[in-house]
Amino acid sequence: MHVALPRKWRPRTFDDLVGQEAAARTLSNAISEGRTASAYLLTGPRGVGKTSTARILARALNCEKGPTVRPCGECASCREILARGDSLDVHEIDGASNRKIENARELIETVRYAPQRDRFRIAIIDEVHMLTAEAFNALLKTLEEPPPHARFILASTELHKIPATIVSRCQRFSFRALTVAEIAEQLGKVAKQEKIKVTAGALSMLAAAAEGSLRDALSLLDQAATLSGGAVDEAGCAQILALVDRDLLEGIFSAAASGDRGAAVATLTKLLDAGEDPRRIFKELLSLLRRLLMLAAGARADLPEADQKRLSALSRAIPYENLLRAVSLGIEADALAKRAEDAGVVLQMFVLKLAELPRLRRIEESLSGIPSAPAAAPEPPVSSAGSGEPRGPRILSLVSVEAEPGAAPGAPAPPDAITRFYDLLDSRRRVTWAHAKLAESLRVEGDDLVLRFGIDKAAAKEALEEPNVRKLLAEVAREAFGRSLRIVLKTGPPADGDLGQAAREVPRESLSRERASNRAEGDPVVRSAMELFRAELTEVKEEE
Ligand SMILES: [Zn+2]
Numbered sequence: 095m096h097v098a099l100p101r102k103w104r105p106r107t108f109d110d111l112v113g114q115e116a117a118a119r120t121l122s123n124a125i126s127e128g129r130t131a132s133a134y135l136l137t138g139p140r141g142v143g144k145t146s147t148a149r150i151l152a153r154a155l156n157c158e159k160g161p162t163v164r165p166c167g168e169c170a171s172c173r174e175i176l177a178r179g180d181s182l183d184v185h186e187i188d189g190a191s192n193r194k195i196e197n198a199r200e201l202i203e204t205v206r207y208a209p210q211r212d213r214f215r216i217a218i219i220d221e222v223h224m225l226t227a228e229a230f231n232a233l234l235k236t237l238e239e240p241p242p243h244a245r246f247i248l249a250s251t252e253l254h255k256i257p258a259t260i261v262s263r264c265q266r267f268s269f270r271a272l273t274v275a276e277i278a279e280q281l282g283k284v285a286k287q288e289k290i291k292v293t294a295g296a297l298s299m300l301a302a303a304a305e306g307s308l309r310d311a312l313s314l315l316d317q318a319a320t321l322s323g324g325a326v327d328e329a330g331c332a333q334i335l336a337l338v339d340r341d342l343l344e345g346i347f348s349a350a351a352s353g354d355r356g357a358a359v360a361t362l363t364k365l366l367d368a369g370e371d372p373r374r375i376f377k378e379l380l381s382l383l384r385r386l387l388m389l390a391a392g393a394r395a396d397l398p399e400a401d402q403k404r405l406s407a408l409s410r411a412i413p414y415e416n417l418l419r420a421v422s423l424g425i426e427a428d429a430l431a432k433r434a435e436d437a438g439v440v441l442q443m444f445v446l447k448l449a450e451l452p453r454l455r456r457i458e459e460s461l462s463g464i465p466s467a468p469a470a471a472p473e474p475p476v477s478s479a480g481s482g483e484p485r486g487p488r489i490l491s492l493v494s495v496e497a498e499p500g501a502a503p504g505a506p507a508p509p510d511a512i513t514r515f516y517d518l519l520d521s522r523r524r525v526t527w528a529h530a531k532l533a534e535s536l537r538v539e540g541d542d543l544v545l546r547f548g549i550d551k552a553a554a555k556e557a558l559e560e561p562n563v564r565k566l567l568a569e570v571a572r573e574a575f576g577r578s579l580r581i582v583l584k585t586g587p588p589a590d591g592d593l594g595q596a597a598r599e600v601p602r603e604s605l606s607r608e609r610a611s612n613r614a615e616g617d618p619v620v621r622s623a624m625e626l627f628r629a630e631l632t633e634v635k636e637e638e
Contacts, residue, residue, distance in 0.1 A: 099316040117267040131265040132240035137253040138269030141307025144249040156212040183209040189224030198229040222248040223255035237263040271306025292326040298398030299331040345550035351412040353452035372437040416451040515574035529554040543579040
């Protein structure tokens with residue numbers, strides 16, 4: 095019979111607990127020194143070992159050979175708890191399950207009576223914050239004058255919902271979310287023992303998707319292994335995780351970051367048309383923005399290495415302030431989407447707002463009255479955008495405006511020739527003209543005419559790759575530029591695969607700020623900085 099991995103690998107001793115060394119050590123010390131409290135409160139995110147710890151603790155307290163850090167595993171108490179989670183004298187309720195919560199008060203009253211067989215009468219109450227006011231009162235009464243044989247082990251994911259009067263009477267232990275690396279390492283160990291073949295990339299994907307919960311990660315590994323017949327790779331994981339197409343998601347960001355509202359909405363529509371749930375897209379888009387913000391703030395990101403590299407580059411493609419605004423907008427819109435009947439509309443509005451961010455003037459500039467100086471900004475690429483487009487400070491472009499290493503030094507094509515090129519194309523074949531207009535930039539590089547498309551416009555580029563269309567482009571180019579040019583179509587970031595160029599185009603002030611924030615290593619500092627910025631952002635008037 096197949097035993098689910100989370101169950102099979104549930105920690106059974108303090109030493110088995112992964113990532114909760116502090117809690118495990120304190121608890122072990124207290125038990126070996128014979129200092130046991132009448133109530134313990136284990137708090138922290140889901141799936142990180144709270145309930146397992148409660149059961150280990152119950153065994154440690156009630157083992158025939160105990161109290162001991164190493165329960166024997168053979169006495170009646172140990173065996174019962176190992177098999178079912180509770181025993182004759184250990185009662186377990188889960189506040190999250192309605193059926194049992196009704197009995198909470200009754201159970202709390204029961205614990206006042208002497209144990210039937212073992213040393214202590216123990217109540218394990220999971221998700222204790224769900225208790226009714228009545229049950230909390232009974233609990234409080236018992237904790238105020240705890241009978242010597244009564245022990246309470248409370249666990250909760252929501253500490254703030256537990257009455258302070260209860261919290262103050264407990265010995266409290268915080269459990270933390272695990273890092274991607276910790277989870278991946280543990281998954282690797284389990285996979286090896288279970289003889290599941292799994293690639294390193296797949297381990298990272300599963301670990302990242304588990305969001306700090308080892309239990310969730312094990313369950314995902316289980317599903318992936320079952321589905322793939324014991325050989326788990328990245329493709330299989332993507333299927334299990336039902337991930338929103340990552341390229342499209344990042345495409346939305348790229349398009350919005352360069353102020354291209356049309357492309358941003360088109361990419362979003364593609365996802366919606368593919369049947370993705372708008373709330374799911376929202377969740378992932380928001381989590382992408384948060385990651386980018388953390389990276390931009392110089393925080394060490396808890397990410398698989400490949401993602402780290404790609405996302406670092408993306409995070410530098412938009413000024414830090416705008417990234418802060420984006421996250422802040424996202425949080426507001428997310429709350430709205432949860433209430434809205436049509437979350438898709440909220441999502442569209444949010445994406446459009448994102449695409450407006452590049453048009454905002456810098457606060458400092460607004461305050462000092464100095465107009466944004468185009469001289470300080472990099473030379474914008476020859477834009478193919480219609481002349482009606484606002485020519486705001488397009489500080490950011492995901493596309494290199496510098497020549498690629500090794501390529502002939504590029505020169506912007508003469509504006510007249512470009513106009514001629516497009517006009518001719520328009521008269522010859524309107525569809526092709528429309529596709530070509532979607533290029534971010536059009537340059538003559540040596541004998542090449544290079545059209546570069548944003549990552550999100552790959553479809554337009556593809557359309558131009560048709561042999562007939564290429565031929566047409568070459569003909570029109572010869573006529574417009576007065577000489578033969580080879581048509582070169584490119585997509586996305588420079589060929590070296592990183593967006594370092596775009597990053598280097600970020601204004602100098604942003605870079606020095608980035609250096610400053612790099613010094614602010616460590617999450618707490620960055621987090622408080624975020625709080626500060628958010629507070630400040632509500633007062634900033636954004637100008638057209
Ligand atoms: Zn025992």
